[in-house]
Each structure stands twice: as C-alpha cells, then as structure tokens.
Amino acid sequence: xxxxxxxxxxxxxxxxxxxxINCTYTATGxxxxxxxxxxxxxxxxxLLKATKADDKGSNKGFEATYRKETTSFHLEKxxxxxxxxxxxxxxxxxxxxxxxxxxxxxxxQGTILTVHP
Amino acid sequence: xxxVTQSPTHLIKTRGQxxxxxxxxxxxxxxxxxxxxxxxxxxxFIFQYYREEENGRGNFPPRFSGLQFPNYSSELNVNALExxxxxxxxxxxxxxxxxxxxxxFGPGTRLTVT
Numbered sequence: 001x002x003x004x005x006x007x008x009x010x011x012x013x014x015x016x017x018x019x020x021i022n023c024t025y026t027a028t029g030x031x032x033x034x035x036x037x038x039x040x041x042x043x044x045x046x047l048l049k050a051t052k053a054d055d056k057g058s059n060k061g062f063e064a065t066y067r068k069e070t071t072s073f074h075l076e077k078x079x080x081x082x083x084x085x086x087x088x089x090x091x092x093x094x095x096x097x098x099x100x101x102x103x104x105x106x107x108x109q110g111t112i113l114t115v116h117p
Numbered sequence: 118x119x120x121v122t123q124s125p126t127h128l129i130k131t132r133g134q135x136x137x138x139x140x141x142x143x144x145x146x147x148x149x150x151x152x153x154x155x156x157x158x159x160x161x162f163i164f165q166y167y168r169e170e171e172n173g174r175g176n177f178p179p180r181f182s183g184l185q186f187p188n189y190s191s192e193l194n195v196n197a198l199e200x201x202x203x204x205x206x207x208x209x210x211x212x213x214x215x216x217x218x219x220x221x222f223g224p225g226t227r228l229t230v231t
Binding site: 004032034036042043044045046049051089091093103104105106107108109110 | 121123148150152157158159160161162165173175207209211213218219220221222223224225
C-alpha cells in the first residue's frame with residue numbers, strides 16, 4: 001500500500017539556520033504530495049503542495065520539489081525562525097491515471113522541529 | 118469564509134461508553150474526512166463522507182461510524198470505547214470527489230478514555 005517515510009527526528013536548529021526534512025514515499029499511480037504543519041495544541045495546516053512530477057511547492061519561505069525518480073519530497077527553508085517550531089508532516093493522496101481518488105491522506109510519522117534564538 | 122470547526126474541544130469518557138464528535142465543513146466544501154491522531158504519531162484515515170454516504174474507509178472497526186448531513190456537516194460516533202481510542206480526532210473538508218487536492222483541517226477534538 002501507499003506509505004510515507006520521514007527522516008528521524010527531532011530536529012533542533014539555531015535561528016537563521018538552513019532546514020531540510022527528508023520525505024520519501026511509496027505509491028502506485030500518480031500521488032499528490034503535501035507538507036502539513038501542526039503547531040502545539042492545534043490541528044493541521046497545509047504548508048505547501050505539488051500535484052505532479054517536477055512541480056515545486058512553496059509557501060512562507062518553505063519549498064519542496066516533487067521528485068518522481070527518487071520518490072522524494074524533501075522540505076527546505078533557507079533561514080528558519082523561532083516561530084517555525086512545530087511538527088511537520090509529509091503526506092500523499094493517491095490517484096490513478098484518470099485522476100480519481102477518494103482522497104485518503106496518508107501521513108508520515110511527523111518531524112518535530114525546534115528552533116532556538 | 119468560515120473554516121472547519123469541531124466540537125467539543127476536549128472530552129473524557131469511560132471505557133465501554135459511546136461518544137459523538139461533530140464537524141462543520143469549510144464553506145463551499147461538500148466532502149468530510151475523519152482522522153485519528155495518536156500521541157506522537159501521524160494522523161490515520163478513518164473514513165470519508167460525500168453526499169451523505171461513506172466514500173472510503175480506513176482500517177478501523179465497525180464501532181467507528183459516521184454521518185454526513187445535507188448541510189455537509191458530519192458526526193463521528195465511536196461505540197464501546199477502548200483505552201486505545203484516546204487520541205486527537207481531526208476532521209478535514211474538501212471539495213470533491215475525486216479529491217486529489219488539499220484537505221483543510223479543523224482544530225480537532227481531544228478524546229481521553231479512562
């Protein structure tokens with residue numbers, strides 16, 4: 001079945017450091033890929049998405065590129081801030097060649113990011 | 118535009134009891150999905166409702182059931198609660214199906230089973 005694997009965490013960085021959180025996936029067909037962020041005590045917020053190979057999703061300084069050849073969707077940010085401290089989830093929605101899907105999001109286990117001043 | 122809302126925020130129940138959680142979808146969305154997030158884990162798909170019918174189900178037993186109403190709001194019902202049902206329950210809405218695009222999540226209901 002479909003699955004998502006995220007890098008082992010937690011990740012601790014100093015403010016303005018470069019961030020990479022690795023994500024790889026296993027899926028048949030043509031999944032859409034997402035990064036969600038969860039701040040303490042809150043639900044999930046969509047951070048960025050990519051719906052086909054070589055697409056780059058970006059938002060709030062975060063970027064991720066859909067790499068079909070390596071089945072990866074790594075999250076990057078050039079300069080993190082204390083306010084970026086949260087749990088980050090990589091996720092996919094599978095769809096077949098016709099683009100149909102019932103929209104089940106499959107999540108990775110999450111990566112805790114802590115940024116110190 | 119109104120976002121996804123869930124009620125109640127927190128709930129404490131005893132093993133064997135039944136619970137109902139509620140979700141109002143984002144304005145313009147007609148599909149609701151429910152997820153269970155255990156502590157320290159990623160969310161797990163429970164089921165999805167579209168046009169008041171179940172449109173897909175994850176690996177959860179039948180004591181997890183749901184409803185969707187004509188206004189697209191939804192309920193998650195769990196019977197015969199077990200200790201392992203303690204989790205954050207998340208509702209997400211979207212427009213579809215087919216749903217290949219993003220889902221928008223509510224703040225969740227924290228259920229504790231004692």
